[in-house]
Structure formats: structure tokens, C-alpha cells
Amino acid sequence: MKIAYLTSIYARASDTFIRNEVIELRARGHEVFTFSIRREANDKNVSTEVAAEQSTTDYILEKSPLTLILTFFAVFFKSPFQILSAFKLAWKTRALGLRGAFLQLAYLVEAAYLAHRMQAVGIEIVHNHIAENSANVAMLSSAMSGIPYSMTVHGPGIFFHPKHWALGEKIARSAFTATITSFCKSQCMLFSDANVWHKLHIVRCSVGKSFDVSNIQPIPEAPRLVFVGRLCAEKGLPILVEAVAQHVEAGGKCELVLIGDGPLRKEIETIIERRKLQSAIKILGWKGSVEVRAEIERCRALVLPSFAEGLPVVIMEAFALGRPVVTTQIAGIPELVIDQVNGWLVPAGSVERLVQALGQVTMATPSAIQQMGERASVRLRELHDFNTEVDKLESLFKAAIKSS
Numbered sequence: 001m002k003i004a005y006l007t008s009i010y011a012r013a014s015d016t017f018i019r020n021e022v023i024e025l026r027a028r029g030h031e032v033f034t035f036s037i038r039r040e041a042n043d044k045n046v047s048t049e050v051a052a053e054q055s056t057t058d059y060i061l062e063k064s065p066l067t068l069i070l071t072f073f074a075v076f077f078k079s080p081f082q083i084l085s086a087f088k089l090a091w092k093t094r095a096l097g098l099r100g101a102f103l104q105l106a107y108l109v110e111a112a113y114l115a116h117r118m119q120a121v122g123i124e125i126v127h128n129h130i131a132e133n134s135a136n137v138a139m140l141s142s143a144m145s146g147i148p149y150s151m152t153v154h155g156p157g158i159f160f161h162p163k164h165w166a167l168g169e170k171i172a173r174s175a176f177t178a179t180i181t182s183f184c185k186s187q188c189m190l191f192s193d194a195n196v197w198h199k200l201h202i203v204r205c206s207v208g209k210s211f212d213v214s215n216i217q218p219i220p221e222a223p224r225l226v227f228v229g230r231l232c233a234e235k236g237l238p239i240l241v242e243a244v245a246q247h248v249e250a251g252g253k254c255e256l257v258l259i260g261d262g263p264l265r266k267e268i269e270t271i272i273e274r275r276k277l278q279s280a281i282k283i284l285g286w287k288g289s290v291e292v293r294a295e296i297e298r299c300r301a302l303v304l305p306s307f308a309e310g311l312p313v314v315i316m317e318a319f320a321l322g323r324p325v326v327t328t329q330i331a332g333i334p335e336l337v338i339d340q341v342n343g344w345l346v347p348a349g350s351v352e353r354l355v356q357a358l359g360q361v362t363m364a365t366p367s368a369i370q371q372m373g374e375r376a377s378v379r380l381r382e383l384h385d386f387n388t389e390v391d392k393l394e395s396l397f398k399a400a401i402k403s404s
Contacts, residue, residue, distance in 0.1 A: 075144060086140045089140060107136045125401055130154055176400055184202075218366065225361070231261055304326070310332060312333075324369060
């Protein structure tokens with residue numbers, strides 16, 4: 001098959017789940033062309049794997065405005081009726097206000113470029129991840145070119161503003177829509193008509209083959225914990241820092257490593273300094289997948305006190321490496337993490353319950369943590385086998401192409 005992948009920003013350190021799919025589909029003999037609306041703004045220190053994907057990705061907004069406009073008119077003169085149909089669709093699915101209308105015009109120009117490029121290389125289906133602004137481009141490009149599109153919905157952002165992103169219309173027009181959890185599927189059902197629910201399929205995210213290990217490293221005696229993710233509001237980091245502060249003040253021991261970067265970094269650094277937690281919390285910034293794996297293996301557990309999530313791939317990575325997780329009982333997380341069995345589930349925003357969980361994970365014996373980690377690994381293999389999930393996606397692509 002010839003498949004196009006389109007996202008808003010590709011490739012970057014945080015989109016491991018997309019890269020895993022792309023790399024595996026190519027390994028299976030399919031041609032996968034990656035397109036991105038724009039490039040990550042601060043991408044100078046990415047891993048070699050990310051850099052390799054960037055080198056072969058077509059970044060639409062890196063084309064000159066003149067090139068994009070001329071391409072739009074070339075597509076228009078070639079297929080005027082399809083362009084007019086795309087205009088109507090853009091107007092129907094626009095967000096309210098002048099900004100929404102302007103953005104749809106921009107999406108139309110981007111979609112024309114994508115349609116032109118896909119037709120030039122013989123793309124059979126275009127797949128979008130996340131389903132927000134870049135999915136608008138995929139949908140409009142499909143209307144222009146006749147090439148079917150599909151998408152994977154992750155949440156949680158799109159569920160905050162489903163009408164703004166025309167989620168129901170996107171599902172209805174898609175060849176299929178994959179959802180990463182049962183919870184995610186239920187939200188798509190909530191915002192779409194029942195007569196298109198047959199297009200919804202659960203295709204769970206999985207860890208890459210580099211995390212498929214049989215030799216799990218021993219649990220350390222040291223009370224070492226790790227957080228991996230963007231330093232942003234959704235991750236609940238101020239709650240985590242406060243919980244560590246209370247844990248330490250009560251006489252508990254803790255070595256927390258924060259891997260990642262983002263808009264809250266300065267705020268988190270300020271809180272750490274104010275609470276005198278420099279010896280308890282270290283911020284390492286972004287790390288490549290090999291370094292992330294090594295940090296997880298050096299810890300007792302992953303800690304992820306999120307306020308909003310789909311289902312974080314890093315939880316799966318920790319499970320693959322035999323490490324339990326301290327996290328929140330939100331969205332699709334409880335479908336994988338079982339409280340007191342393979343991790344600890346706490347109410348989102350509860351400092352008190354998070355402090356309790358930190359105490360349990362740092363004071364437990366290594367053997368007790370190891371047993372939880374073994375159960376975590378089994379649970380992951382049951383629900384998130386990488387090959388099984390790519391098999392599902394591959395079959396959906398084949399069926400969509402056959403019926404187009």
C-alpha cells in the first residue's frame with residue numbers, strides 16, 4: 001500500500017507512538033510518506049531516530065506562500081467541482097468567528113498542496129493522528145482528491161471542543177476512525193451520529209519493539225521515581241512537586257527525576273527552589289528513547305499525576321520494563337492500570353492521596369515492587385501487543401482502500 005501520514009507537527013520526541021506505526025508499516029513492505037503542517041520549533045537536540053524521520057517529512061508550511069497559492073490554483077483548474085465541494089465542506093465545518101473562517105481558508109490552501117503531492121506519488125489513503133487542525137486538512141484534501149482519509153483520535157483536547165473541531169463530521173466522512181481506548185471510543189460515539197458508529201474501531205497504542213524485553217532489570221533499593229512527559233498544565237506537575245515536598249517533610253525519602261520540557265518548566269524550577277527540593281527533584285529535559293528507557297529501568301516506578309490524558313504511551317513503556325505506575329484514575333488509564341495490582345491509581349488533583357502513594361512505593365520492598373511490575377508487564381502484553389495493534393490498523397487500511 002501507499003499510505004500518507006499527516007500530523008500537525010512531526011517528528012518530535014513526544015510522538016513515539018506515531019513513529020512506531022510508520023516504521024513498522026514500512027518494515028512490512030508498505031510505502032509510508034509523512035507530511036506535517038509545520039516543524040517543531042525547538043528541535044535541535046532530537047534523537048537520531050527523530051532526525052531521520054524529519055529528513056524525509058514534507059513540511060507544508062516550509063513551502064513559500066507563492067508555491068502554495070500556485071499549487072492551489074493548479075488543483076482548482078484541474079478539478080474545479082471538487083474544489084468547490086471542499087469549499088462548502090470548509091464553510092460547514094468552520095469554527096465560529098472570523099478567525100475560524102480565516103483558518104479554514106488556510107487549511108484549504110494546505111489541503112490543495114497535500115492533494116497535489118498525494119496524487120503525484122499515488123497515495124491510496126491518508127491517515128491523520130490527533131484529529132484536530134491537521135485532520136481538517138486531511139478531510140479537505142480528501143474532498144479535493146478523492147483519496148480516502150482515516151484518523152486516530154487520542155483525546156483529551158478534542159473532547160473539550162468537539163463542535164469547534166467538527167468531530168462528528170470528521171468521523172462521518174472518514175473511511176474509518178481509530179480510537180486508542182474504550183473511553184475514547186465512547187466520547188467519539190457521544191459526539192457523532194449512531195449511524196456512523198460502525199466506523200469506530202479500537203486500535204490501542206503500543207510501545208515500540210525496542211521496549212519488548214524479556215530481561216527485566218532488578219528493582220533498586222533507592223527510592224527513585226521518574227516522570228516522563230511535557231512540563232505542561234495537563235500533567236499536574238505542581239501537585240506532584242507539592243506531594244514530594246510533603247512526603248520529604250514527613251521524613252520520607254524520594255529521588256524524583258523529571259524527563260521532559262515545556263511551558264511550566266520555569267514555574268516548576270521556582271517551586272523546587274522555594275520548597276528547597278533541589279536534592280529530591282532533578283529536571284533532565286528531553287531525552288531520547290534509549291535514555292528514557294535507561295532512566296525508567298533505574299527507578300522503582302513511573303509517576304504521572306495527570307489532569308487530562310488519552311492513555312500515555314510512557315505508562316506502557318514503564319509496564320514493558322516491569323515498572324508499576326503511580327497515576328490518576330482518569331480517561332483510559334484505568335483500562336490498563338489496576339490499583340494496588342500493577343500500580344497505584346489516585347484521584348486527579350489529590351495531593352493527600354498522591355503523598356500516600358509515594359509513601360507506599362518508596363517504602364515497599366524491592367520484591368513487592370517487582371511483583372507489581374511483573375503483573376504490569378503481563379497486563380500490557382494482553383492489551384497492547386504492538387504487532388496485534390499494527391495488524392488491526394493494516395487491515396483497516398486495506399479494507400478502506402479496497403472499498404474506495
